[in-house]
Amino acid sequence: IVVPNPDVRGRQEILELYLHDKPLSDDVDVKAIARGTPGFNGADLANLVNIAAIKAAVEGANKLTASQLEHAKDRILMGTERKTMFLSEESKKLTAYHESGHAIVAFNTEGAHPIHKATIMPRGSALGMVTQLPSDDETSISKKQLLARLDVCMGGRVAEELIFGQDHVTTGARSDLQTATELAKYMVSNCGMSDAIGPVNIKERPSSEMQSRIDAEVVKLLREAYDRVTTLLKK
Incomplete structure (x- = not known):
């Protein structure tokens, strides 16, 4: 139950x-x-x-x-604040730009949840974070809202790339990319939100051909989100 x-x-x-x-x-x-x-x-x-x-x-x-x-x-x-953790000025600057990227995308993307709080105070295992909360209880989530979540996930990595250059992006976006990838897989495989795959819910292990198509659609969703966020943050 x-x-x-x-x-x-x-x-x-x-x-x-x-x-x-x-x-x-x-x-x-x-x-x-x-x-x-x-x-x-x-x-x-x-x-x-x-x-x-x-x-x-x-x-x-x-x-x-x-x-x-x-x-x-x-x-x-x-998570719990880690006030005694030492961060260099460079780390603070990078974290601030990373979290600002998330916040700017959340604030300017239709369908994104409102920002609850943004901080560069280390908490838990994170050096900073932007938390969002829905305005109301959610019973179902639209494709627009899921795409907005993808965009917010990409905000930190794109901000790092635009400010510091492609060769200086960090591992700080690892969990964001993991979340975005899992979300894109969910949209394609479980919610029928891919025109190429169609309105299906794939519970069993797909064939190698179908898995390749799913992987391609996941990458497509992630690249499109990355491009949208790059355009937004360049403005």
Whole structure:
């Protein structure tokens, strides 16, 4: 049995359950937190409240504040800040341009999710990141939205190439390219979003001929996204 993630009303009810015995400051809007946590499941929301409560205890606060809950959400979405990590000025500059590429593409591409936060503070295994959140709960995703995701994935790599030159692009885009490639495969093989392959959902291992056609369509989608983003960032 697959249990879907709660919708905004469900998230609000779960948050109210976990927050009912905790004093809240006047700036806490549980409904707004529920709207701002699409895709969170019950465990995520419990973790959010727990992280916020720990931060409040560390700060000596007797009430949970909106900023503490926002800190908890960012930690779940983006990972733990690594404030003590040393980065050279060159690394900071490269990371800033890389993340700016993602942000500019997200801001200027129809169908892309709104930007939640952009940072060059190292978090988790990343030196920086741009996080996006949908405006509403998603029940289905259009081809336009998936193409927008491809474009956003390409934003960092293209920005590096335009600013520093093709020979100076870094491995920083590795995970972006992996995400984009998996997404393109999903579009072609599972969602019927390739004119050349047609409206099919390929679950079994395809023939070598079909696999070659799928691979060609995946590369085509990725190259087209790269070209669109290059045109956008050159403006």
